Amino acid sequence: MPKANFSRHGMPSQDAAERIKNFGEVALGYSEEMAVEEANRCLQCKNKPCVDGCPVNVRIPEFIKAMREGDFPEAARIMKSTNMLPAICGRVCPQETQCEEKCVYFKRGASVAIGRLERWIADWELDRGVELPQLSELSGKKVAVVGSGPSSLTAAGELARMGHQVTIFEALHRPGGVLTYGIPPFRLPRTVSGAEIANLQKLGVDIVYNFVVGKTATVDEMLADGYDAVFLGTGAGLPQFVGVPGENLAGVYSANEFLTRVNLMKAYAFPEYDTPVKVGDRVAVVGAGNVAMDSARCALRLGAKEVSIVYRRSRTEMPARAEEAEHAEEEGVRFLLLTAPTKMIGNDKGAVCAMECQQMQLGEPDASGRRRPLPMPGSEFTLEADTVVVAIGTSPNPLVPRSTPGLEVSRHGTVVVDPATGATTKKGVWAGGDLVTGAATVISAMGAGRRAAASIDKYLKGEE
Amino acid sequence: MYKILATETLTVNSKLFRVEAPYVARKARPGQFVVVVVDEQGERIPLTVADIDAGAGVITIIVQQVGKTTCQMATLEAGDSLAVVAGPMGLPSHLGNYGTVACLGGGFGMAAMFPIARALKQAGNKIIGIIGARNLDLLIWEDRLRGISDEFYVTTDDGSKGRKGFVTQVLQEKLEAKEKIDLVFGVGPVPMMRAMTRTTLPYGVKTIVSLNPVMIDATGLCGVCRVTVAGETKFACVDGPEFDAHQVDWDQLVARQALFVPEEKLALARFQERIAAQAGAKA
Numbered sequence: 001m002p003k004a005n006f007s008r009h010g011m012p013s014q015d016a017a018e019r020i021k022n023f024g025e026v027a028l029g030y031s032e033e034m035a036v037e038e039a040n041r042c043l044q045c046k047n048k049p050c051v052d053g054c055p056v057n058v059r060i061p062e063f064i065k066a067m068r069e070g071d072f073p074e075a076a077r078i079m080k081s082t083n084m085l086p087a088i089c090g091r092v093c094p095q096e097t098q099c100e101e102k103c104v105y106f107k108r109g110a111s112v113a114i115g116r117l118e119r120w121i122a123d124w125e126l127d128r129g130v131e132l133p134q135l136s137e138l139s140g141k142k143v144a145v146v147g148s149g150p151s152s153l154t155a156a157g158e159l160a161r162m163g164h165q166v167t168i169f170e171a172l173h174r175p176g177g178v179l180t181y182g183i184p185p186f187r188l189p190r191t192v193s194g195a196e197i198a199n200l201q202k203l204g205v206d207i208v209y210n211f212v213v214g215k216t217a218t219v220d221e222m223l224a225d226g227y228d229a230v231f232l233g234t235g236a237g238l239p240q241f242v243g244v245p246g247e248n249l250a251g252v253y254s255a256n257e258f259l260t261r262v263n264l265m266k267a268y269a270f271p272e273y274d275t276p277v278k279v280g281d282r283v284a285v286v287g288a289g290n291v292a293m294d295s296a297r298c299a300l301r302l303g304a305k306e307v308s309i310v311y312r313r314s315r316t317e318m319p320a321r322a323e324e325a326e327h328a329e330e331e332g333v334r335f336l337l338l339t340a341p342t343k344m345i346g347n348d349k350g351a352v353c354a355m356e357c358q359q360m361q362l363g364e365p366d367a368s369g370r371r372r373p374l375p376m377p378g379s380e381f382t383l384e385a386d387t388v389v390v391a392i393g394t395s396p397n398p399l400v401p402r403s404t405p406g407l408e409v410s411r412h413g414t415v416v417v418d419p420a421t422g423a424t425t426k427k428g429v430w431a432g433g434d435l436v437t438g439a440a441t442v443i444s445a446m447g448a449g450r451r452a453a454a455s456i457d458k459y460l461k462g463e464e
Numbered sequence: 465m466y467k468i469l470a471t472e473t474l475t476v477n478s479k480l481f482r483v484e485a486p487y488v489a490r491k492a493r494p495g496q497f498v499v500v501v502v503d504e505q506g507e508r509i510p511l512t513v514a515d516i517d518a519g520a521g522v523i524t525i526i527v528q529q530v531g532k533t534t535c536q537m538a539t540l541e542a543g544d545s546l547a548v549v550a551g552p553m554g555l556p557s558h559l560g561n562y563g564t565v566a567c568l569g570g571g572f573g574m575a576a577m578f579p580i581a582r583a584l585k586q587a588g589n590k591i592i593g594i595i596g597a598r599n600l601d602l603l604i605w606e607d608r609l610r611g612i613s614d615e616f617y618v619t620t621d622d623g624s625k626g627r628k629g630f631v632t633q634v635l636q637e638k639l640e641a642k643e644k645i646d647l648v649f650g651v652g653p654v655p656m657m658r659a660m661t662r663t664t665l666p667y668g669v670k671t672i673v674s675l676n677p678v679m680i681d682a683t684g685l686c687g688v689c690r691v692t693v694a695g696e697t698k699f700a701c702v703d704g705p706e707f708d709a710h711q712v713d714w715d716q717l718v719a720r721q722a723l724f725v726p727e728e729k730l731a732l733a734r735f736q737e738r739i740a741a742q743a744g745a746k747a
């Protein structure tokens with residue numbers, strides 16, 4: 001049994017002053033030496049609490065054990081037995097509320113850096129060429145996977161591994177869903193997500209782009225066209241707005257629009273790339289989740305001089321990962337907490353020039369369990385802004401649900417499924433990810449994709 | 465990649481493309497559009513499906529050369545390809561039997577008006593076709609529109625063809641003369657559609673316009689195309705592109721369209737320099 005070691009290895013990263021001038025990755029990753037040292041801190045608990053904290057149950061102590069024994073290929077194999085996208089997860093999972101929260105070191109603020117180890121071993125393997133898993137015998141069954149975000153990619157990979165013929169139908173011209181249009185390259189380099197997606201394609205997963213299910217073809221047409229099962233993983237892509245006057249002024253973006261321009265369309269490279277984006281000097285980002293942090297940090301990198309997060313609750317209630325908020329703060333993002341917009345103000349050209357805000361105070365807990373923000377009368381003030389980005393959440397895109405009779409949808413627009421299997425109310429159709437849960441994490445979407453794949457496999461084999 | 469099978473130069477600043485897009489051709493209905501990307505560095509732009517050959521798996525799209533992307537598209541010929549043709553996007557036109565429908569096509573909007581007018585004709589409506597452009601060289605598909613119209617008028621700003629003036633003047637006269645018009649449908653530049661709105665409003669004639677705001681994904685993801693209609697925010701890509709003209713907040717639409725004009729000019733100027741340099745190198 002190793003001795004307790006509370007000194008968690010820090011993550012080498014680009015200096016804040018430097019990184020706000022580029023879109024390169026902020027966190028640079030452990031060296032091999034650091035990775036092995038960190039792996040050595042793991043106490044190899046018999047009851048493996050960390051595994052229970054992981055939505056896809058990565059065999060954490062086992063891969064860490066292989067790592068410290070220097071058997072990196074085996075570590076990669078163990079990890080990928082339950083997670084086919086480890087280089088992505090190692091970067092974007094909120095480990096501090098999942099596996100690392102269950103680590104016995106957690107209370108001492110020194111959980112084993114499981115996410116960083118996952119990333120290290122995944123990158124190690126990507127650099128060397130990935131070992132493809134053994135595929136089951138071909139079943140001759142065809143599965144259509146709708147969307148190519150985390151839940152779809154996971155379901156597709158698992159189903160391909162089980163021997164089914166999988167085709168992903170993606171509405172956009174690039175794969176990855178939110179990994180591509182939403183998460184900026186400084187958190188998830190496109191070479192990394194691209195490599196993991198390419199590995200799925202090596203398993204035989206086919207991707208059809210520019211195919212908008214619900215428009216180009218309906219789910220019923222796909223079922224009639226010879227697909228034996230359909231998995232819906234179309235995410236929560238519909239942006240929500242605050243509902244204050246002036247929100248449709250020019251220069252007010254949904255975070256989806258802002259991030260799509262920057263990340264999917266590469267507007268940061270305008271005019272080399274055709275899609276423009278501009279931020280001006282002052283940017284206000286409404287909301288304080290990861291998407292808000294991503295928007296604020298993109299705005300800085302696009303040359304904004306003053307970027308403010310405007311959030312109606314306090315720091316404690318902020319939904320962003322602590323790490324993302326810290327990174328944003330290091331880079332110079334201002335946090336206007338307990339502040340809510342009441343109006344967007346336009347100039348004579350109909351473009352936003354300021355936002356009227358109001359100070360808030362926290363009252364009793366609301367339905368979300370967080371203390372309800374209440375406006376303080378007479379506290380209005382004006383925040384000048386050349387650009388406003390609204391990042392207060394998204395709901396499921398209704399294109400597929402509306403065009404699919406027999407699919408039960410909740411009043412929030414989410415698709416109703418059996419949580420154990422992901423089966424919808426429509427025969428032959430499964431769903432998972434943000435389409436089912438509303439906006440959540442990459443890893444929970446992957447967990448749903450994995451459960452659905454297992455259930456689809458049983459269905460296709462006639463076992464259920 | 466989506467192969468261009470044929471092209472046709474329609475006017476000095478517009479060009480037609482017949483593009484292989486079997487999935488879109490199978491599903492597209494009048495009033496719908498596609499998202500097109502020219503190449504790897506390209507932006508996503510919405511273009512109306514101007515005609516459909518479902519059997520051949522081919523759609524017709526028409527571009528007017530206004531910005532970098534459309535000018536670049538105009539350099540393409542049969543045998544070239546487009547990186548993306550996605551759709552059909554948007555809701556199809558409501559094709560009821562309304563009685564008499566005045567179909568107004570302004571400039572390049574004539575091409576987008578054609579499939580809708582044809583479908584309205586097939587649905588049993590009497591069609592009053594009114595098309596207009598700056599001058600006679602900019603008229604598109606005049607014969608096709610004339611062919612499906614029961615009454616037909618051409619206007620040009622300079623009087624080089626048909627009547628000198630605007631399409632809305634013809635409409636105004638008909639409304640003043642209390643001619644029976646049950647619905648007005650219009651596609652064209654925003655100033656024209658806005659003028660139509662002003663023309664029909666005092667007469668209470670229902671007026672539908674097909675809007676063409678900036679779009680990116682065109683699936684409801686980004687919301688850049690939002691327009692205020694009857695006080696409510698709508699996404700033109702999924703809730704439109706057709707709306708009740710009398711309910712549209714036109715000032716807002718104009719302001720939102722103007723946001724990236726400086727960038728669009730820059731991109732176009734760079735492209736034109738590149739083309740000029742290429743031409744210089746060849747010469």
